[in-house]
Amino acid sequence: MITAEGITVAYGHRRVLDGVSLSVARGETVGLRGPSGAGKSTLLRVLALLHRPAAGRVIIDGTAITGTRYAVPAAVRTRIGVLFQSPRAAADPRLSLADIIAEPLRVAGRPEIERRVAELADTVGLTADLLTRRPHAVSDGQLQRACLARAFAHTPHYLLCDEATTMLDAATQALLAAVITDYQKRHDAGVLIVTHDPALMTRWADRSLDLAQLSAAGGQ
């Protein structure tokens, strides 16, 4: 299980999250909603160990985490995969799609990177001809698939999706959701989706949470 416990975050003097708690178990899909600016992305970044909260902690499979990013042991850090809203902002425009997918494998010094990239590309439905292209030469949907393959690189226990299908057409959105659901079934992964789309939330999430109800008084 991945748990946020009493998370408080302030940017300058402005408190964005105030003692927020939530948990996502392996195998379940949790939807997180809330008005724009409520702090959904901020909470997701805290859970992804990208942002250190002013108070509270993240607990992953029973281990309380101290620190963020590379200060967290790789064995724990790699249990989390993240997919952001904009693949263009999340991918280096100078790299080929193959290199984008390979990034986390190279950082970890993994062997047989080419084989693993081909396997990951296959998982998300990217054909070999697309892998040599750079982001400007593929669609948003294709690039988001590469970002999803990258998120799967270390076979995470938890996948955090921040409005990850918002800018895609309905068909591509459904395809990505199917890929994620299939991954979830195969690996018993916990999935957290942040979305403004009530239909998507109903279709996809096992349960949905309203960020406004997760702070100190009503954490769950």
Ligand SMILES: Nc1ncnc2c1ncn2[C@@H]1O[C@H](COP(=O)(O)OP(=O)(O)OP(=O)(O)O)[C@@H](O)[C@H]1O
């Ligand atoms: N790095 C930052 N520095 C300063 N303020 C920030 C930063 N990141 C976010 N904020 C502010 O914190 C508040 C919460 O932002 P956040 O993106 O977490 O909300 P959100 O619920 O995800 O919004 P949206 O649904 O519009 O994406 C917003 O007012 C935002 O402007």
